[in-house]
Amino acid sequence: MGFKKSILVINGPNLNRLGKREPGIYGAKTLDDLQLELERTASELSFHLSFYQSNSEGDIIDRIHESPGKFEGIVLNAGAYTHYSYAIRDAIASVDVPVIEVHISNVHAREEFRRESVIAPVTIGQISGFGFASYKLALQVFSQEV
Numbered sequence: 081m082g083f084k085k086s087i088l089v090i091n092g093p094n095l096n097r098l099g100k101r102e103p104g105i106y107g108a109k110t111l112d113d114l115q116l117e118l119e120r121t122a123s124e125l126s127f128h129l130s131f132y133q134s135n136s137e138g139d140i141i142d143r144i145h146e147s148p149g150k151f152e153g154i155v156l157n158a159g160a161y162t163h164y165s166y167a168i169r170d171a172i173a174s175v176d177v178p179v180i181e182v183h184i185s186n187v188h189a190r191e192e193f194r195r196e197s198v199i200a201p202v203t204i205g206q207i208s209g210f211g212f213a214s215y216k217l218a219l220q221v222f223s224q225e226v
Contacts, residue, residue, distance in 0.1 A: 085152040092159035183208035
């Protein structure tokens, strides 16, 4: 059976530190654990997933620029770039691939600066506060026609 869709999952700065970084906020599971969980969900949905993590803004932008023609959707946790990277915002706006912004923690219940997303206006939606399930919910959205 072929894949219905190819989805790119991009994780931004410090997400390579999952499991070590502030486990009271982000939990004890690692980025590898996240990938394994999402691969199971993707298998159920007949999706092909590609994973990418970078602490560098330009590398994330390059991946977004390269996505048209390769992916039918992007799940993006831009980390701290969410709150100030107009460059990532502009990269999203420059491609015709739908993007869902995700966050492990509930950014709206945290520090004031985390409550503003400069990328949200150019995404099809934002999911936050459900741990790794935020990503799984984004995949469920892509299983619908968006």
